[in-house]
Amino acid sequence: MTSIRTLTVNNEEVYARTHIQGVDGLANSTENKDGLMSKEDKQKLNRLQEFDISKLNEATKISPGLMSMEDKQKLDSIDKHNQIINRNVNVYPNKTQIVNLNKNLTSCLNGIILVWRLDDIDDLYHYQYVPKYHNNHPNTYITEVIPYRNQSNKLDYCIKLVRVSNTQVVGAASNQLAPSNHIRLHEILEY
Known part of the structure; x- marks a missing residue:
């Protein structure tokens, strides 16, 4: 569940002005500064965008990939029967x-x-x-x-x-x- 946040400046409650192009007072986030999202979320997003998808391999019984080796073995044991x-x-x-x-x-x-x-x-x-x-x-x-x-x-x-x-x-x-x-x-x- 999300909570309501109150914007304050110098410990006084303020109301943001909104416009089609953005919200006054809220800047774009960077890895070092909060903005429309927290700096931690911005760091996570950047890591996801920089991830090389070619590193993802198909899992086998002897090497992990998109799933663990153990999960691959379980899946194979289910899949090979009742065919x-x-x-x-x-x-x-x-x-x-x-x-x-x-x-x-x-x-x-x-x-x-x-x-x-x-x-x-x-x-x-x-x-x-x-x-x-x-x-x-x-x-x-x-x-x-x-x-x-x-x-x-x-x-x-x-x-x-x-x-x-x-x-x-x-x-x-x-x-x-x-x-x-x-x-x-x-x-x-x-x-």
């Missing part, structure tokens, strides 16, 4: 449509999320979590039952079967048959 591993996959997938993971399942923080999407309209997303320890069972099918409204506006179910290994997602032949062929694998997220 899209495979974008615009758009397969059902059947047993011949193999999706190669852009990041190994065991390298993910917790696992992956398979994002299933309805073919007819783009407003139905279904998220299937696969933990990274599932890599111990790469030949085992995992199943997902996805409810959706068919063209008759009746509730229907799509059953998806996939095998997830450390590097791939492989579907089953039944994924391309009705009603399972109404929903496709849209993308894969790290979790």
Whole structure:
């Protein structure tokens, strides 16, 4: 909160006259004399104006820059997780449509999320979590039952079967048959 200041000359209260060009009695500040701002603020402002911006470097894990090394490490640890591993996959997938993971399942923080999407309209997303320890069972099918409204506006179910290994997602032949062929694998997220 700011406080009101009283202008005094020889311990008598005076009122400043103002004009479009300035205020009578208030001069420009210098580094040695108060004016429209304090001399300390004028010194700070001059130092900021003289600062060479090219000295600012991007922080790394081993050297500070615009932030400390520690903050950069924290930011990197947050940023490297929960990202899209495979974008615009758009397969059902059947047993011949193999999706190669852009990041190994065991390298993910917790696992992956398979994002299933309805073919007819783009407003139905279904998220299937696969933990990274599932890599111990790469030949085992995992199943997902996805409810959706068919063209008759009746509730229907799509059953998806996939095998997830450390590097791939492989579907089953039944994924391309009705009603399972109404929903496709849209993308894969790290979790």
